[in-house]
Amino acid sequence: MGEFDFIERLRASFDGIGDPQIVGIGDDAAVIPLEDDVLVVTTDMLVEGVHFLRHATSARELGAKSLAVNLSDVAAMGARPLASFLSVALPVELRGEWAAEFAEGYRELSARYDVKPAGGDTTSSLGPVAINVTVVGRAPAANIKYRSGARPGDIVAVGGPLGESAAGLRDILAGHLDTPLAAKHRNPQAQVAEGEWLGGRLEVHSMMDLSDGLAGDLPHILRASKTAAEIELTAIPTPVDIELAVAGGEDYKLLLTCDPTAWPVLAADFEARFGSPLYPIGRIIPGSPEITWLENGTPVQKKWHGFAHF
Amino acid sequence: MGEFDFIERLRASFDGIGDPQIVGIGDDAAVIPLEDDVLVVTTDMLVEGVHFLRHATSARELGAKSLAVNLSDVAAMGARPLASFLSVALPVELRGEWAAEFAEGYRELSARYDVKPAGGDTTSSLGPVAINVTVVGRAPAANIKYRSGARPGDIVAVGGPLGESAAGLRDILAGHLDTPLAAKHRNPQAQVAEGEWLGGRLEVHSMMDLSDGLAGDLPHILRASKTAAEIELTAIPTPVDIELAVAGGEDYKLLLTCDPTAWPVLAADFEARFGSPLYPIGRIIPGSPEITWLENGTPVQKKWHGFAHF
Numbered sequence: 001m002g003e004f005d006f007i008e009r010l011r012a013s014f015d016g017i018g019d020p021q022i023v024g025i026g027d028d029a030a031v032i033p034l035e036d037d038v039l040v041v042t043t044d045m046l047v048e049g050v051h052f053l054r055h056a057t058s059a060r061e062l063g064a065k066s067l068a069v070n071l072s073d074v075a076a077m078g079a080r081p082l083a084s085f086l087s088v089a090l091p092v093e094l095r096g097e098w099a100a101e102f103a104e105g106y107r108e109l110s111a112r113y114d115v116k117p118a119g120g121d122t123t124s125s126l127g128p129v130a131i132n133v134t135v136v137g138r139a140p141a142a143n144i145k146y147r148s149g150a151r152p153g154d155i156v157a158v159g160g161p162l163g164e165s166a167a168g169l170r171d172i173l174a175g176h177l178d179t180p181l182a183a184k185h186r187n188p189q190a191q192v193a194e195g196e197w198l199g200g201r202l203e204v205h206s207m208m209d210l211s212d213g214l215a216g217d218l219p220h221i222l223r224a225s226k227t228a229a230e231i232e233l234t235a236i237p238t239p240v241d242i243e244l245a246v247a248g249g250e251d252y253k254l255l256l257t258c259d260p261t262a263w264p265v266l267a268a269d270f271e272a273r274f275g276s277p278l279y280p281i282g283r284i285i286p287g288s289p290e291i292t293w294l295e296n297g298t299p300v301q302k303k304w305h306g307f308a309h310f
Numbered sequence: 311m312g313e314f315d316f317i318e319r320l321r322a323s324f325d326g327i328g329d330p331q332i333v334g335i336g337d338d339a340a341v342i343p344l345e346d347d348v349l350v351v352t353t354d355m356l357v358e359g360v361h362f363l364r365h366a367t368s369a370r371e372l373g374a375k376s377l378a379v380n381l382s383d384v385a386a387m388g389a390r391p392l393a394s395f396l397s398v399a400l401p402v403e404l405r406g407e408w409a410a411e412f413a414e415g416y417r418e419l420s421a422r423y424d425v426k427p428a429g430g431d432t433t434s435s436l437g438p439v440a441i442n443v444t445v446v447g448r449a450p451a452a453n454i455k456y457r458s459g460a461r462p463g464d465i466v467a468v469g470g471p472l473g474e475s476a477a478g479l480r481d482i483l484a485g486h487l488d489t490p491l492a493a494k495h496r497n498p499q500a501q502v503a504e505g506e507w508l509g510g511r512l513e514v515h516s517m518m519d520l521s522d523g524l525a526g527d528l529p530h531i532l533r534a535s536k537t538a539a540e541i542e543l544t545a546i547p548t549p550v551d552i553e554l555a556v557a558g559g560e561d562y563k564l565l566l567t568c569d570p571t572a573w574p575v576l577a578a579d580f581e582a583r584f585g586s587p588l589y590p591i592g593r594i595i596p597g598s599p600e601i602t603w604l605e606n607g608t609p610v611q612k613k614w615h616g617f618a619h620f
Binding site for chain 1: 434
């Protein structure tokens with residue numbers, strides 16, 4: 001939009017990031033040349049007061065987070081993120097330093113994963129800040145992991161500890177903005193390289209990222225795959241209480257299911273490659289799409305649901 | 311987002327629109343298979359109170375318009391729109407009928423141009439409605455029209471009458487919501503088929519869509535192409551006053567430059583194909599990127615700038 005050409009202003013600082021074959025900012029649309037692979041596209045909107053509190057996060061963290069959540073979605077498909085498109089609606093009073101800090105956070109993460117900021121839109125807002133990011137990724141067609149691929153017998157695994165972000169949000173809402181967990185909430189780490197690498201492993205049958213908590217997200221795989229799951233609570237990696245680990249949101253760790261015979265090799269290769277383990281937490285079983293929670297092998301009743309924003 | 315799964319709810323009504331090879335809603339990201347062509351991607355954000363007044367537009371018109379402005383950008387590159395991604399932040403009180411009407415407007419236009427609604431995000435808003443649409447299009451690489459392609463001698467042409475939308479906005483702001491021009495403002499018609507067709511014509515050297523008015527948009531081509539232009543005001547097609555035609559926004563007509571020797575054939579072929587003419591309005595000339603306005607061939611001084619939203 002003519003009145004506040006934020007994206008155009010940022011063009012110079014975005015130079016040199018990502019595939020130089022992509023023609024980005026400056027025409028009506030970006031142009032991404034391809035050969036035989038498939039593209040994946042994801043989009044995510046963050047709204048002030050719904051997804052973040054402006055007093056509780058820095059503009060720089062928010063810039064990085066708005067991209068990170070989309071990189072996580074692309075990685076969860078088994079693809080490599082190529083290019084991003086950023087739309088921002090900003091109140092007039094934030095056009096100066098706040099906008100510059102936001103852009104710097106976005107730029108840093110773009111550079112870290114070599115993802116080209118290829119376009120966007122900026123506008124005024126008469127109310128809250130609203131941010132929308134679209135990320136386009138690419139992968140060989142055979143690498144793409146759908147939610148519908150889980151099969152009975154599959155190992156269910158997660159890519160890292162759960163619940164830290166939710167515990168951090170709890171700290172923030174209690175007014176404790178400077179705790180280590182609050183920093184984790186504000187700085188989600190998408191498993192970008194891990195997702196692309198797992199995309200290349202045929203024994204991984206389904207994958208997604210955990211944004212709404214295991215209790216909210218695993219049912220997406222179960223419904224799409226027409227299977228059930230049993231999850232062993234004592235196997236879930238978490239430094240916080242189990243309810244936050246299972247029902248808390250915004251972990252952005254990978255959730256995947258894997259052929260059981262290939263699991264030991266996959267787990268060993270993953271740890272050798274990334275220096276941290278995949279955590280097996282349960283198993284896909286036949287049945288209607290529900291989770292049976294186990295505590296040391298014994299079914300327990302839990303009323304856990306997915307995460308809903310404040 | 312878990313709390314209001316608007317996109318998921320719409321999935322059934324979106325079924326059957328667009329290329330069935332595109333895997334859309336239901337995974338972390340949509341998947342678009344391709345061969346040798348290039349993709350183009352564009353994104354545009356509309357915010358209540360900045361781009362539209364909720365009392366002055368129906369939800370259905372707004373749903374169509376939010377897609378139309380992006381289809382226009384893809385067409386202006388010479389490409390065919392393939393898939394769209396819709397993010398909406400909605401106040402709680404609009405989740406019912408208003409959201410359903412919005413979706414219906416979006417669906418109708420998607421079906422009309424056979425563009426697949428392939429994903430999106432929905433969230434609450436504590437303030438105004440915010441809408442972001444991303445459209446992915448495709449074209450043979452040779453068809454893509456950049457702003458940088460204009461050459462001295464090129465004919466400058468537009469795809470239809472200018473200024474109607476701006477005149478309609480003037481009516482709306484004066485409280486006259488039901489005039490024919492106000493309806494034009496609320497229902498922009500993107501030149502989708504025209505843009506794709508013009509993409510296939512090598513004699514078209516540069517193209518864009520007119521969203522901020524000729525006086526604001528033509529300089530984008532001039533700067534990118536390092537050329538100047540002279541524009542004959544009496545040649546500009548408009549049913550309203552010339553200032554609205556030149557400086558008003560949201561026409562979404564194509565603006566293009568064409569090799570002068572090939573112009574007569576292009577113009578004839580276009581009119582034969584689409585039943586309405588391309589309008590020649592001036593010429594690209596060497597020089598610094600400025601517009602010389604002519605009135606019956608005589609330069610006139612004008613202080614026109616592009617359109618800025620209210």
